[in-house]
Structure formats: structure tokens, C-alpha cells
Amino acid sequence: MISDLARAFIDAARSLLHPKMLAIVLWPMVLSLVLWGVLAWFFWDNWISLLGHWLQPAQEFLSQHDFVWLANGMTVVLLVLLVMPLALTTALFIAAVMVMPMMVRHVASRDYPELERRHGGTFAGSIWNALIAIGVFCGLWLLSLPFWLLAGLGALFSLLLTAYLNQRLFRYDALAEHASHEEFQLILEQSAAQLYLLGMLLALLHFVPVINLLSPVYTGLVYIHYGLGQLKRLRA
Incomplete structure (x- = not known):
């Protein structure tokens, strides 16, 4: 199992360095940041006001205990912490639905040319799978x-939920074109x-900053x- 995982990481790094992949590698995150930047431009004051209403009891408590600076900055910090996962989720959705078909064709033609395409998945199935993944997440x-x-529990839950989102979003599209429905299951x-x-x-x-782009x-x-790789082994 470990060797299969390590091989996937190494092969993916090699594929990422191909000019065709380098040309698209920033698209999902840049499009996501532009989208959320536009939304923040129009709705930032509304979001701040809404969060401030929810956080008012905590802000009053902190102000009474000489933590006025923390009370004033809490709303902005929390809003940034809320928007960042949403921006990442949007980027993952763009990568899974819009970019994955091109990546699959590129990788399959170079590294798995012998694999027969049995088309167990569809574009509609990809959209539905992505909507379920993001809805649950x-x-x-x-x-x-x-x-x-x-302390620590929020970050732990965020990591576990992102792990769920990764595998649920990408496992379908990785195999949709080549595996039959039975092979996929x-x-x-x-x-x-x-x-x-x-x-x-x-x-x-x-x-990780920069790398997350x-x-x-x-x-x-x-x-x-x-x-x-698992499909190739299954058929062998």
C-alpha cells in the first residue's frame, strides 16, 4: 500500500512538471481567488456586520476584560478564516470538474496507453459527485x-474534512473515463x-502558503x- 501511495505522489510530481500541466496549474486557485475577491468587494461590509452580530456577546466580554484590541479584530480574523476554506473548496471544485478530464487524457496517453476506456462515469455524474462532496463538506x-x-480541535476537524473532500471529489473523475461501473465500485x-x-x-x-496555489x-x-494504477493492476 505504502509503495502505491509513494509512487502516485512521485508520478504526479513528474506529470506536474510537464509544460501542459504547468500551463494550467494555477487556473483553479486563481479563478477561485478572483471569484471570492469579487464577492468580498461587494459583500464585505454585510459579512462583517453579520458576524459582528453573532460575536457581540464575546466581544463585550473581551472588552470588559481589557482585550479591546482582540474584540475589535476578532470579526475580521474569523471572516478570513471562513473565506479561506471556501476559496480552497471552490478551487478544488474547479479542478475536479473543469480541469480533470484534460489531466486524465494527458496522464493516460503518456503513462497508461494500454488501458481500455470503458466509460463507467459521465460528466453529469461528475457534477453530481462534486455537489454531494461539497454539500457534505x-x-x-x-x-x-x-x-x-x-485549542487544536478546529484545525484537526478541518484537516479531516478536507481529506474527505479530496478523496470524494477526485476519485470519481480519475476513473470515470477508463473504469467500468463495476471496476470503479x-x-x-x-x-x-x-x-x-x-x-x-x-x-x-x-x-502550506504558495504550495497551496x-x-x-x-x-x-x-x-x-x-x-x-489500481485499475491496471485489477485488470492484470
């Missing part, structure tokens, strides 16, 4: 917000733990190499 993420008040059954472990390791990259496309490449 956002719902659980909102439920986890109170845990940010407890069999790989999910056999590799569920490995797929989630991949998601956990890749989630760590999402929180590349991480959506790199995440897709890792799942493509792992998924097609």
Missing part, C-alpha cells in the same frame, strides 16, 4: 466551527482506506495516477 464544516474555540471497496489517506496527506499541502491540480494528478 460544507454541512460538516459549519457544524465544526464551535470546535475552533477549543471494486476499486472503492479495495482501496477506501488508501484513498482517504491520500486525501489526508494532500490536505496538508492545502494549508499548486495543490488542486497536484491533488488531481495524484488521484489519477493512483486510480489508473
Whole structure:
């Protein structure tokens, strides 16, 4: 199992350095940042006002105990902490739905040319899978917000939820073109733990500044190499 995971990371890094991949590697994150930048431009005051209303009891408590500076900055800090995961989720969605088909064709033609395409997935299936993944992620993420008040637990839940999002978003598109429906289900059954472990390791990259600009496309490449590698082994 470990060798399969390591091979997927190494092969994905090699694919990332190809000129075709370098040409698209920043698209998902840049498009996401532009989208959320535009939304923030129009709705920042509304968001601040809404959060300030929710945080008013905490701000009053801090002000009474000579933490006025913390009370004043709390709303902005919390809003930034809320927007950052949403921007990352948007970038992952763009990578999974818009960029993955091109990445799959590129990787398959260069590294897995012998794999027959059995088209077990569809574009509509990709959209539906992505909507479910993001819906579950956002719902659980909102439920986890109170845990940010407890040291370390908020970050832990964020890591676990991002790991879920990674594997749920990219496993379908990595195999949709080449695996049959039955092969896809069999790989999910056999590799569920490995797929989630991949998601956990890749989630760590999402929180590293600068590297996280590349991480959506790199995440897709890792799942493509792992998924097609497992499919090749299954058919052999």
C-alpha cells in the first residue's frame, strides 16, 4: 500500500512538471481567488456586520476584560478564516470538474496507453459527485466551527474534512473515463482506506502558503495516477 501511495505522489510530481500541466496549474486557485475577491468587494461590509452580530456577546466580554484590541479584530480574523476554506473548496471544485478530464487524457496517453476506456462515469455524474462532496463538506464544516474555540480541535476537524473532500471529489473523475461501473465500485471497496489517506496527506499541502496555489491540480494528478494504477493492476 505504502509503495502505491509513494509512487502516485512521485508520478504526479513528474506529470506536474510537464509544460501542459504547468500551463494550467494555477487556473483553479486563481479563478477561485478572483471569484471570492469579487464577492468580498461587494459583500464585505454585510459579512462583517453579520458576524459582528453573532460575536457581540464575546466581544463585550473581551472588552470588559481589557482585550479591546482582540474584540475589535476578532470579526475580521474569523471572516478570513471562513473565506479561506471556501476559496480552497471552490478551487478544488474547479479542478475536479473543469480541469480533470484534460489531466486524465494527458496522464493516460503518456503513462497508461494500454488501458481500455470503458466509460463507467459521465460528466453529469461528475457534477453530481462534486455537489454531494461539497454539500457534505460544507454541512460538516459549519457544524465544526464551535470546535475552533477549543485549542487544536478546529484545525484537526478541518484537516479531516478536507481529506474527505479530496478523496470524494477526485476519485470519481480519475476513473470515470477508463473504469467500468463495476471496476470503479471494486476499486472503492479495495482501496477506501488508501484513498482517504491520500486525501489526508494532500490536505496538508492545502494549508502550506504558495504550495497551496499548486495543490488542486497536484491533488488531481495524484488521484489519477493512483486510480489508473489500481485499475491496471485489477485488470492484470
